[in-house]
Every structure is written in structure tokens, then in C-alpha cells.
Amino acid sequence: MTPNTIAIDGPAASGKSSVGSRVAEALNYLFFDTGLMYRAVTWIALQREVDLADEAAVSKIAEDVPIDVRPPSYADGRACDVLIDDDDITWQCRRPEVDANVSIVAAYPAVRTALSKQQRRIGLRGEVVMVGRDIGTVVLPEADLKVYLDASAEERARRRYDEIVARGEKADYDEILAKVKQRDHVDSTRDVAPLRPADDAVIINTDRLDEDQVYEKIMGLCQ
């Protein structure tokens, strides 16, 4: 039987979002990229010039601002819409200043509690592919299928580098690698919900697999 809830966790740039959105599309499930919620809180804090070191002020944003992650309304490369009230902040969530600060925000316990609660509510509706860092361990430990996508930092940095260069922009591989390693460190050493595979997750190392192969493997697990 096809799993009703699918959790895909893994480090930054492990390919969770691209593969997860394809799996969701194939199954006609909702694709829910939970990292977007942490990104949205970071973007709002930056917009409001809230000091990101002020844990209470940042947590208040996560508790008070209703963030909606919905199926994409435009075919402009997005996998989900991110809305605050009716404001579309999907692309703002991908800005470099959000990339640089989101790990700090995601490490705050009260931020995690507020966002995990919203994520769990959506996950429990079923027919969903949720991607993140702690879906199989914290948000939806009862997920029917848990996948943990892994890849070396070097390979993930190379993929990010290729993506940027393919867009015609300049990139520095060593700088990207340093950032990937730094985010891994923050995500896996934080006190609350550190990045790790659930005990019953299927671990897929994608170093030598392309996106199609990872997709086929996950679809195979769904059957």
C-alpha cells in the first residue's frame, strides 16, 4: 500500500526538495517543505530589523505570525508558495541574507515548538510528502515512510555550485563548501531536534546517484 505520510529528512543541499516535490507530484500529494517556515520567520525578523540574537523577539514572530505554505500558484521554479497574510514571500525566503541567518533562528527551542506544531497539524491530514531535518524524529514520528537523504559536504557544495553557475551567476566553490559545512555543524549540534536519521529511516547516500535515481529509489519504497 502506498504510504500516506512520507517524511524526507537530510542535510542542506542533499536534494530533498527536488526529489520530494517530484514524489509528491507523482502521488498527487501535498509537498510541504518545512524549511520554508524557518526561512519565513528569518525573513520577517530581518524585515522588522529584529535583532536575531534576541531569542524572545524572534520566537514571538514564530508564535504570532501565521505562515502559510501552500501548493505553488506560479510555475516559476517554486515547489510551494509561502504566504504571510496574503503577501507572497516565496522568493524572499531564498535570499542570501536568509541563508546566512536561518540556522540561528532554527536553533531556538520556542521557534521550533511553534513551527513543529503547525507542521504536525498539516502532516496529520495525510497524503503529504514533508521534507526537513526532524520530520521523522520529531514532527511526524509516525510517518509511514521515513527517508534520510545523505551526501558528502563536498558533493552537496558541488551541486549548489553547479546550480548557481547554470543560472549564469558567479560562484566560489570553496566559499560554498565552507557555508555548507557551517550549516551542517549548526543543524546537527543544536540542543533541540538536531539533524539525525530516525531509527527506522531508510538512509540513501546520494553521492553517486543522480536525481532520477534517487526518485526511482523512493518511488520503489512507496510500492
Ligand code: DC
Ligand atoms: O532545508 P532548508 O535549507 O530550507 O532549511 C533552512 C533551515 O531550517 C536550516 O538551517 C535547517 C532548518 N530546518 C530545521 O531545523 N528543521 C526543519 N524541519 C526544516 C529546516
